[in-house]
Amino acid sequence: MKEYDEVRLPKYDCLLFDLDDTLYPVSFGLQSACSKNITDYMSEKLGIKDGEIPDLSNALYKTYGTTLAGLRAIGYNINYDEYHSFVHGRLPYENLKYDAVLRSLLLSLPYRKVIFTNADRIHAVKVLTLLGLEDCFEGIICFETLNRQQNFNSDATDSSPIFDIVGHFAKLDAEIELPKTPVLCKPSGESILQALQIADVDPDRTIFFEDSVRNIQSGKRIGLHTVLVGTSQRMKGADHSLESIHNLREAFPELWEDAKKLEEILYDGKVAIETSVTA
Ligand SMILES: [Mg+2]
Numbered sequence: 568m569k570e571y572d573e574v575r576l577p578k579y580d581c582l583l584f585d586l587d588d589t590l591y592p593v594s595f596g597l598q599s600a601c602s603k604n605i606t607d608y609m610s611e612k613l614g615i616k617d618g619e620i621p622d623l624s625n626a627l628y629k630t631y632g633t634t635l636a637g638l639r640a641i642g643y644n645i646n647y648d649e650y651h652s653f654v655h656g657r658l659p660y661e662n663l664k665y666d667a668v669l670r671s672l673l674l675s676l677p678y679r680k681v682i683f684t685n686a687d688r689i690h691a692v693k694v695l696t697l698l699g700l701e702d703c704f705e706g707i708i709c710f711e712t713l714n715r716q717q718n719f720n721s722d723a724t725d726s727s728p729i730f731d732i733v734g735h736f737a738k739l740d741a742e743i744e745l746p747k748t749p750v751l752c753k754p755s756g757e758s759i760l761q762a763l764q765i766a767d768v769d770p771d772r773t774i775f776f777e778d779s780v781r782n783i784q785s786g787k788r789i790g791l792h793t794v795l796v797g798t799s800q801r802m803k804g805a806d807h808s809l810e811s812i813h814n815l816r817e818a819f820p821e822l823w824e825d826a827k828k829l830e831e832i833l834y835d836g837k838v839a840i841e842t843s844v845t846a
Pocket of ligand 1: 777
């Protein structure tokens with residue numbers, strides 16, 4: 568059995584990628600435009616006073632992962648499709664260009680590759696198509712994947728009061744419990760576990776690429792190998808840090824080396840394995 572034991576499978580079999588600010592740099596300006604659109608949505612569609620929006624969106628984002636998840640938690644009845652088309656409708660998509668370097672890096676890696684984003688499918692497909700990466704992944708886990716059952720209830724009456732989350736934090740009233748959100752999104756551990764289950768991957772054999780430190784930390788707690796993208800600084804929870812996803816080969820030569828080894832095993836290892844099993 569000795570020879571058989573020496574046949575080692577590659578350490579990883581899946582690469583899980585966040586989308587925005589991970590597969591393209593934050594300097595492209597999509598994130599800042601998106602934040603501006605969310606502010607406009609809160610003002611124009613929900614009638615929240617402009618002066619209250621910065622503190623409110625900050626509290627919601629920090630507490631619930633995304634502003635949308637937070638708005639739902641505190642009592643706003645929001646049509647998800649309308650929200651997504653509003654906040655993603657006017658982004659500077661023209662800044663996203665065909666990325667031949669990333670495309671060839673991804674295609675040269677014979678591992679399962681999956682996108683995991685909090686954004687909606689229309690946005691995800693648009694970004695991947697503009698980057699020329701739409702066929703580099705086996706699937707996209709997005710907002711709709713994790714929130715299929717809980718869309719807008721058009722019959723709901725808006726009679727219930729909105730929870731005052733900014734006031735709640737100002738008073739630090741530990742007696743009152745924060746309302747729960749029906750939206751499942753990163754960085755919640757539950758959202759990551761569900762994504763892993765849907766993609767059918769083993770966290771211990773998966774590398775998670777993300778630009779958000781809190782998502783990375785949450786992924787680490789679940790047992791994923793983590794790579795923080797967008798900075799070369801090491802952070803707690805990140806096994807590696809990459810200034811750009813383009814640095815993948817320099818940072819992880821073993822991904823290609825392992826793949827080559829596996830290819831060799833598959834090519835001429837069959838006989839060796841059979842021999843060792845009967846030995
Ligand atoms: Mg991101």
